[in-house]
Amino acid sequence: MTATTVTLKIDGLEVTVPEGTTILKAAKDNGIIIPTLCNLEGLSPYGGCRLCLVEISGSPKLFPACITPVSSGMEVTTQSERLTEYRKMAVQMLLAERTHICSVCVANDHCELQSLANQLGVDHVLFERNWTRLEIDSSHDFLVIDRNRCILCTRCLRVCDEIEGVHTLDLKLRGKDAQVIMDLDEHWGNSCSCTSCRKCAKVCPVGAIYIEGEPVSHTKHKDIAEFITERRQRKWKQ
Amino acid sequence: MSKDDSRRVMLEKVMKDHGYQESALLEILHKAQEIYGYLDKELLMDISGSLNLPPSHVFGVATFYSFFKLKRPGQHIVTGCMGTACYVKGADEIMQAVEREYNIKRGESTPDGKLSLLVTRCIGACAMAPTIIVDDEVIAKATKEIVLQKIKQVLGGT
Ligand code: SF4
Ligand code: SF4
Ligand code: FES
Ligand code: FES
Numbered sequence: 001m002t003a004t005t006v007t008l009k010i011d012g013l014e015v016t017v018p019e020g021t022t023i024l025k026a027a028k029d030n031g032i033i034i035p036t037l038c039n040l041e042g043l044s045p046y047g048g049c050r051l052c053l054v055e056i057s058g059s060p061k062l063f064p065a066c067i068t069p070v071s072s073g074m075e076v077t078t079q080s081e082r083l084t085e086y087r088k089m090a091v092q093m094l095l096a097e098r099t100h101i102c103s104v105c106v107a108n109d110h111c112e113l114q115s116l117a118n119q120l121g122v123d124h125v126l127f128e129r130n131w132t133r134l135e136i137d138s139s140h141d142f143l144v145i146d147r148n149r150c151i152l153c154t155r156c157l158r159v160c161d162e163i164e165g166v167h168t169l170d171l172k173l174r175g176k177d178a179q180v181i182m183d184l185d186e187h188w189g190n191s192c193s194c195t196s197c198r199k200c201a202k203v204c205p206v207g208a209i210y211i212e213g214e215p216v217s218h219t220k221h222k223d224i225a226e227f228i229t230e231r232r233q234r235k236w237k238q
Numbered sequence: 239m240s241k242d243d244s245r246r247v248m249l250e251k252v253m254k255d256h257g258y259q260e261s262a263l264l265e266i267l268h269k270a271q272e273i274y275g276y277l278d279k280e281l282l283m284d285i286s287g288s289l290n291l292p293p294s295h296v297f298g299v300a301t302f303y304s305f306f307k308l309k310r311p312g313q314h315i316v317t318g319c320m321g322t323a324c325y326v327k328g329a330d331e332i333m334q335a336v337e338r339e340y341n342i343k344r345g346e347s348t349p350d351g352k353l354s355l356l357v358t359r360c361i362g363a364c365a366m367a368p369t370i371i372v373d374d375e376v377i378a379k380a381t382k383e384i385v386l387q388k389i390k391q392v393l394g395g396t
Contacts, residue, residue, distance in 0.1 A: 161292075166292075169294055170294035170295050170297065172297055172298055181294055181297060182294060183294050183297075184293045184296075184297045185279075193293075
């Protein structure tokens, strides 16, 4: 069996990858890092945050690298002034959407949004900030969700559905009003389907889902989905 | 048979007609709302059980579309269009006036259950913006005065 491969250029570098690979993965496998936020290895791609936008020669549009497959002869640019501006804007919009005060957040210094802001040099927010007062649910024995810090990346939904397999979590409403819910919008402590596996807390990129009383630096484990997916193949049995 | 039981029989038929297919969730919610007038949590739990779908998914779908009502509407329903055209032309101020007059917020009903205040997205009548619907009547180029007057009239009629 020979897998069909595709050859393309990323930032001038010629790379060859299997057909169907995303631009993000093709870049990463060749040492080119594109900023991401909603994407997480081991989970299905979502394409919601727009941090991973790249340019493709011949098109005025920008493409989210995490959901755009490579094609033969493509010329991709992952770094440019225009892209940096867009990425900065995306980060500012996320910061403005809800209540992000790093100094009082459990995830301070361990937050993907904060580190992206630092990397990109976002030192102020141009948009008017929404200081939201959404519900903080600490009814669960040890899991807490502060929806004011949620950036709606859906990583927790996907890990709960695709890896843990119980689909406790989903989103209610939409747009800026969307919120993570448990079962029929129950308090977490009353959820019948949650197995308390903590995977959602492990993958949350910000301080929205965390474990009561435990430092975020110990509880985040972003490789969990990739790790379990790999182990599920039970390669040692073959 | 009580009224609720006959509704349940109708709902069961609808779900059966769709072969209890998960993919028919939208149509089933749509019909369920026609049958019951609104979708409460008990009903959503019932549907999620029958279709074997996670409750959070069903709740997510039911709240994604503003078409679905999760609270029991009052006897009379005022629906304000919050689409861009209507919003720009002052639909929000009209709704605020109604909220003040009857001391309820959008999505709520008066304690006596006579009046419900709902909002929707663009209803496709942008040329007549702002549009407010009072029961079955669409009020085009609405003003606070006209809308409040109309509501008084329908409430008086009960
Ligand atoms: S703890 Fe596990 S089962 Fe419960 S919501 Fe989080 S991921 Fe889902
Ligand atoms: S709670 Fe965390 S993981 Fe879940 S959607 Fe919000 S930011 Fe993403
Ligand atoms: S990482 Fe690609 S859209 Fe979020
Ligand atoms: S915005 Fe109200 S009808 Fe279109």
